[in-house]
Amino acid sequence: MDKTTQQSPYILEMKDITKEFPGVKALDKVNFRVKRGEIHCLVGENGAGKSTLMKVLSGVWPHGSYSGDILLNGSVQTFYHTQDSEKAGIAIIYQELALIPELSVYENIFLGHEIHKRGLVDWNETIIKSGELLERVRLKVNPEVKVKELGVGKQQLVEIAKAFSKNIDLLILDEPTAALNDDDSENLMMLLKELKAEGITSIMISHKLREVIKIADTVTVIRDGQTICSLDAAAGEVTEQALIRNMVGRAIHDIFPKRAPKERGEVVLEVKNWNAYDPAAGRSILKEMNLKVHKGEVVGVAGLIGAGRTELAYSLFGNPRHYQISGQLFMYGQAVTFRQPREAIQAGLAYVTEDRKREGLILIQDVKNNLSLANLKKLSRRGVVNENDEINTAVQYKNALTIKTPSLEQTIGNLSGGNQQKVSIGKWLFTEPKILILDEPTRGIDVGAKYEIYTIMNKLIDQGLSIIMISSELPEVLSMSDRIYVVSEGRITGEVNAAEATQDKIMELATM
Structure with missing residues (x-):
């Protein structure tokens, strides 16, 4: 040099x-x-x-x-x-972590550059070195534990330890x-x-x-x-x-667009004494939950990751994870039971998942196909999709949601995260829902796209929809919600009007 x-x-x-x-x-x-x-x-x-x-x-x-x-x-x-x-x-760590869940922490750390001694992998030295690297990134876990048993935050630290194993x-x-x-x-x-x-x-x-x-x-x-x-x-x-x-390229003085306050409408959804047991995990995940959603309001659901917020959404939306559920669910005062998502959709309930890439969209298909995916029956005649109707529908939602795409035939995996999220929302709006569950609606998207998503939410509320918004971002929950339910360890620990809510109050309830 x-x-x-x-x-x-x-x-x-x-x-x-x-x-x-x-x-x-x-x-x-x-x-x-x-x-x-x-x-x-x-x-x-x-x-x-x-x-x-x-x-x-x-x-x-x-x-x-x-x-x-x-x-x-x-x-x-x-x-x-x-x-x-x-x-x-140089080492790069992507948002989608490149770890193998079934392998141990130490196997993941040295995967591809194993420590060898006399032509064989020296597992004892690998475990010792892994322990030193974990200590360096301040992660106190046994190197022999499988990665799938760690939370996302700890997995992130394992990725960093893996990077440091390469000097x-x-x-x-x-x-x-x-x-x-x-x-x-x-x-x-x-x-x-x-x-x-x-x-x-x-x-x-x-x-x-x-x-x-x-x-x-x-x-x-x-x-x-x-x-x-x-x-x-x-x-x-x-x-x-x-x-x-x-x-x-322009000033946005408040990334949370204001919505004119209005009187609370009728109760459109009510959950009473709601419990869910997850056979796969072998534990209760929802316990004696009670909540209400009124017409034309945003109900925020806050809590730490793993508190049970997404599990609540799944359990309401036709229970695709096959939880064992007890309790009562009412829509517009009528008791309902959804055994599969199709029944929830037919009743006017829609769910925009937090994981748009794996569960919300088909990334190898185009924008047009994804927008029509949740309601193909409406576009079909004798089991055949009317392509002209599908194109007209896609144009309608592209314009209404300001989806930026070179064409409706653009592969959705090539769009930005914000535009993917708009397509995911548009897909469910095409089912003409009365109640929309938004799970982490702005995760992984930029401030400009967030503002556009919030603006869409306000328009939907003005049109009479009701929104249940699950979010880990407290400023988002506080600014976009009319009322907030806080979840901790599968229980609702508090209900707070947004006007009276603070970050400290939400965190206090989230850690009860």
Whole structure:
């Protein structure tokens, strides 16, 4: 390494990076520089090019498939595989964790680069080294436990331990806290600060702006495949308004659009003494729940991950997980029993899942097919789908929900997260529901798309729909709900009017 390189404050420089896909320029002369030993956040709307840029850096998109230069410690790099970037000291952790649930923690940590002794895997040394790495990331678990027995937050730390088993200098995290509760998110933020003190450089992609403001030394904003700016936290440049303005190209003074208050309507859904036992887990997951939903209101459901919120949604929506249920469910004052989701849909209940990629959408199909998926019967004549009706329906919801797509034939897996979420909502609106359950409606989407989802919710309420909104984001629950039920360990521990609710009050009830 020459003297000039040693004096450079930048561990990474990406110069004029351009990456094209058929019909789309994902990156257009992007420039990105990261100082040695800093926490550098990369933000932008869904589809802005953040993940594509990191895939170029890590070798997922190999040298030759893009134009521009990557400089690491002042030297130009040509990564043809992810193994090349790992050898150079770069590790990337994706939002969808790459762990094997049935293997132990230590097997996952050293998978693909096992410790050998005399031609055989040295399992004793592997366990010892894994224990040291787990201690480094402050995770107190037995290395021999299977990964599937750990929560998402602990699995995230296992991924980081796995990265450190490869002697890295630059750690990239893509939406690392998207599926974490507040405690696990805080723990991860503290760990990144500790790693910074050790000289490890981190690049973090995140849509959680408060988190970005709290941890970042520098923030780079990308919009429409181009570098917009880099902001210095020490100079006071990293503010929520500055980030939003640069991300979406305009100011959004309140990301939670206001909704005019109105009188509470009739009770459209009521749950009495609701219990659910999960045979697969061998435990009770819902216990003596009682709740009401009125016409034209948003009922928030808050609580920690694992409290039973999603399980409640499944149990109401035709019980697809086959829980053993007792209690009573009423819609518009009439007792109902749903043995499968089809019966719930016919009664006017719809459920937008928290996991749009695995349960909500068929990613290899196009926008048109996904929008019509939940109500094909309406478009069919003698078992054959009328394609003209399907196209007209898709156009209607594309326009109503402002879904940004090159065409209705676009494969949905190629859309941004925010537009995928709009399609997921549109799919269920096509069933003409009276009550809509939204489970984590803005998970993994940017601030501009969040604002659009909230605006859609307000329009639906104005049209007379009722919404049950499950969310882990307390500002979202507090700002979008009329009333809030808090769930802890399968029980409803409190009901609070939104006007009187605070984050402290919700957290107090969530930990009872």
